[in-house]
Amino acid sequence: MSMPIPSRQLFIDGEWREPIKKNRIPIINPSNEEIIGDIPAGSSEDIEVAVAAARRALKRNKGREWAATSGAHRARYLRAIAAKVTERKDHFVKLETIDSGKPFDEAVLDIDDVATCFEYFAGQAEAMDAKQKAPVTLPMERFKSHVLRQPIGVVGLITPWNYPLLMATWKIAPALAAGCTAVLKPSELASITCLEFGEVCNEVGLPPGVLNIVTGLGPDAGAPLAAHPDVDKVAFTGSSATGSKVMASAAQLVKPVTLELGGKSPIIVFEDVDVDQVVEWTMFGCFWTNGQICSATSRLLVHESIAAEFIDRLVKWTKNIKISDPFEEGCRLGPVISKGQYDKIMKFISTAKSEGATILCGGSRPEHLKKGYFIEPTIISDISTSMQIWREEVFGPVLCVKTFSSEDEALELANDTEYGLASAVFSKDLERCERVSKLLESGAVWVNCSQPCFVHAPWGGIKRSGFGRELGEWGIENYLNIKQVTSDISNEPWGWYKSP
Numbered sequence: 001m002s003m004p005i006p007s008r009q010l011f012i013d014g015e016w017r018e019p020i021k022k023n024r025i026p027i028i029n030p031s032n033e034e035i036i037g038d039i040p041a042g043s044s045e046d047i048e049v050a051v052a053a054a055r056r057a058l059k060r061n062k063g064r065e066w067a068a069t070s071g072a073h074r075a076r077y078l079r080a081i082a083a084k085v086t087e088r089k090d091h092f093v094k095l096e097t098i099d100s101g102k103p104f105d106e107a108v109l110d111i112d113d114v115a116t117c118f119e120y121f122a123g124q125a126e127a128m129d130a131k132q133k134a135p136v137t138l139p140m141e142r143f144k145s146h147v148l149r150q151p152i153g154v155v156g157l158i159t160p161w162n163y164p165l166l167m168a169t170w171k172i173a174p175a176l177a178a179g180c181t182a183v184l185k186p187s188e189l190a191s192i193t194c195l196e197f198g199e200v201c202n203e204v205g206l207p208p209g210v211l212n213i214v215t216g217l218g219p220d221a222g223a224p225l226a227a228h229p230d231v232d233k234v235a236f237t238g239s240s241a242t243g244s245k246v247m248a249s250a251a252q253l254v255k256p257v258t259l260e261l262g263g264k265s266p267i268i269v270f271e272d273v274d275v276d277q278v279v280e281w282t283m284f285g286c287f288w289t290n291g292q293i294c295s296a297t298s299r300l301l302v303h304e305s306i307a308a309e310f311i312d313r314l315v316k317w318t319k320n321i322k323i324s325d326p327f328e329e330g331c332r333l334g335p336v337i338s339k340g341q342y343d344k345i346m347k348f349i350s351t352a353k354s355e356g357a358t359i360l361c362g363g364s365r366p367e368h369l370k371k372g373y374f375i376e377p378t379i380i381s382d383i384s385t386s387m388q389i390w391r392e393e394v395f396g397p398v399l400c401v402k403t404f405s406s407e408d409e410a411l412e413l414a415n416d417t418e419y420g421l422a423s424a425v426f427s428k429d430l431e432r433c434e435r436v437s438k439l440l441e442s443g444a445v446w447v448n449c450s451q452p453c454f455v456h457a458p459w460g461g462i463k464r465s466g467f468g469r470e471l472g473e474w475g476i477e478n479y480l481n482i483k484q485v486t487s488d489i490s491n492e493p494w495g496w497y498k499s500p
Contacts, residue, residue, distance in 0.1 A: 002093055003035030009322045010046055010215065011198030013053035014208030018480040024499035025188050025217070030101035030335040031325050031372045039191045042216035044224035047183065049282060050212040051230050054154045054181040057209030065153045065423030066209050067179045071125035074177060076326045078122035080204035082115040089115075090202070092165065092193055099192040100164055102334040103326045110166045114457070117169045120455045125177035133261065133485075139368070144492035149484040151179035152173060152256070156225040158246070159194070160238050160290040161337050168194050170459075170470050171235045172211060178479035183212045183231070185222045187238075189337050191215040200232070218242065229253055235478065236260070240393075240419075240464045258468030259480050260294065260391040260460055263421035266414035267450055268404075268436065270427035271305045278426045278448075279314045281318035283400070285424060285450030290334050291397030292341075294465075295422040297450045299390065301410050304403040311381065315361045319378050323366045325402055335373040336396055341375035343372040349378060352389040358382040362397070385416060393419070407436065414439045420463035424450040443469075 005027060009016040023041035028034070044301040058067050063100050066074070078416035085092065089111050115497055128149055136145040157171040168184055193462040198470065214221050217449045226234050226247040233256045236246045240256050240261040262492075269278055302310050324336035336342050344434075349363050362378030377397040383390050390400050404410040414423060423440040425433050426448050437445040443461040446452065458469040468478055488494075 003098065005098075005192060006093070006196060007037060008040070008195040008198070009212040010040050010042055010050070011201070011211075012046070013056075013196065013212065014202060014206070016198070017046075017049075018115035019043065019216075020049075025215070027192065029098055029101065030337055031098075033339070033371055033373070037192075037217045039184045039188070039195065042185075042221040043215040044220065046216070047185075047221055047224040047228060050183045050214050051225070051228050053209035054183050055210050055230055056121045057207055058151070058181045060207075060209075063179075066210055069179070071128040071179075075122035075125040077204060077206055078118045078125065078173060081200055082118035084200045084203055085111065085115045085118070089298060090247075092196065094164060094392060095192045095196060096164060097326050100161060100190045101326055101337060102335050103331040105331070106289060107326075110163055112305060114166055114169045115393075115453045117166070117173045118385050121173040121177040124174070125472060126233055128476065132251060136484070138486075142488060142492070143486055144489050145484060145486040149262075149480045150483055151181060152479050152481050154230060155180045155182045156228065156234045157184045157187050158184050158222050158225065158234065158236045158238065159184065160294075162289055162294075164190040165193040165197060166398060167237055169196070170253045170475070171237075174470070174475040175235075175479045178268070178476050181210050181212060184227055185214055185216065185225050188215060188217050188239060192394065195286065198464065223249065224251060227252070228401070231255070233257065233479070235468075235470075240466075242467060248378050258460075258470065259466035259468060260468075261364070261421075261466040262395075262419060263294045263296065263465050264299060264391065264393050264417050264419045265295055265297045265422040265424070265442065265460065266299045266417075266440075267411045267424040268302055268414055268426065269300070269302040269306075269310065269431070270407075270425075270429045270432065271303040271308075273426050275306065275310055275313055276317075279310065279317050281379070281424075281426070281448075281450050283321070284312060287318075287333060287397045288451055290336055291377070292336060292395050293451065294393075294443070295396075295451065297422065297424045297446075298394065298399055299414075300399055300401045301404050301413055302401065303410075304405050307403045311360065311379075311424065315379060316396065318361055318379060319349040321377055323369065323374060323376065325372075333377055333397060336375060337373070341396065342375065345375055345394055345398065347396045348389055348396070348398065349380075351388060352380050352383075356382060356384075356391075357387060358387060360401075366470065385413065391417065396425075407432065411436065411439050415439075418464045419461070421461035421465035422446065
């Protein structure tokens with residue numbers, strides 16, 4: 001599908017501004033490898049201007065325009081944003097599809113979730129008003145104490161390319177609900193919808209500087225944002241390697257961070273399941289979003305008694321996936337995001353073969369697609385736990401398979417990873433599912449499903465998958481300072497010192 005790509009500048013202080021160095025980055029359509037436009041390449045100088053704009057917006061009129069307003073006041077803007085995104089849904093869906101390569105039907109769900117997220121955090125902003133001045137019970141009657149919830153300040157938001165606008169929204173919506181002002185640095189590999197979102201902010205009358213959007217390369221724009229002394233908090237979603245750098249940078253200023261990083265999530269299938277039903281969930285857990293999911297359940301552990309049947313059905317179902325241009329009706333697997341990502345995934349597959357693994361299906365470019373960064377959904381068996389393919393995050397449509405004989409063995413294999421973002425367990429024995437859920441070392445556990453994610457529930461990992469929680473009531477807490485206010489309500493002197 002051919003469509004015009006809007007040409008935008010950086011969105012700073014409510015205006016579209018040319019990057020100071022005037023550089024731009026080409027946009028490459030991952031479906032055909034063609035250049036379809038460009039985005040502004042922000043630099044540290046642009047970050048400086050954007051952070052200053054966010055600081056002014058935070059402090060303007062002593063915060064009475066944004067930071068110190070009621071949650072109900074800010075909620076009106078969030079609801080207006082949700083309505084505007086819904087109104088322009090078709091526009092956003094098409095841009096997200098062409099920019100990221102994800103199937104059109106997935107992009108539809110993503111943009112719906114964007115609107116839902118803003119609506120939800122509008123409710124959270126309103127709910128915060130009722131929590132202000134919440135009393136604290138003290139053991140001494142002469143003192144009275146309460147708690148204030150106040151915005152943490154200017155926040156730097158650094159987001160990935162797999163869910164471009166949705167992942168940005170997961171951070172923007174709670175940050176704005178809390179009363180923060182923000183600078184967003186989306187991934188240079190998929191920034192179109194994030195830039196378009198700036199227009200939505202202007203259309204709903206969001207005060208200038210409350211949200212600023214600076215696109216650009218990570219070292220040029222992301223790193224200066226994370227290290228900026230006037231940024232009070234950084235929230236980052238991306239690779240564990242980059243997350244470590246963000247954390248180290250923030251540590252120099254003792255700056256709080258929220259990190260949602262990589263994963264190598266297990267999916268455990270016990271012997272009592274409906275095979276075809278679980279086969280579909282297994283595929284969805286790894287091949288959704290073209291396999292580019294931080295929470296992808298890409299390590300399949302299947303009970304040895306059903307392994308032969310399960311794997312046979314899994315291969316047959318996988319070969320039936322429609323791989324095509326993401327705008328084609330019924331597409332269920334599009335291209336990966338870039339040439340660099342394509343090469344990296346193919347290298348993982350090649351190394352697995354050289355280490356003795358067996359490619360049961362996929363592992364190469366689809367024969368009918370000569371252009372674009374397409375990779376067949378791939379299933380790999382004969383895996384040892386020391387293999388790279390089993391231990392490292394691939395971030396592509398690649399599923400590894402191992403068998404187990406007991407619940408204890410399944411748990412040992414599942415937890416034998418440096419990551420801890422998500423896990424899945426399948427069994428008709430719900431007591432077993434509950435038992436296993438408690439023992440799986442991850443921030444989220446899916447029972448008899450994989451990948452459903454709702455704005456109402458907390459999201460985040462443990463181990464090298466990061467820390468902090470986004471979404472749900474926990475999401476807004478990320479962007480708040482909790483202040484204790486204690487008063488002496490007695491007229492009596494304290495009496496600790498003798499009067500002269």
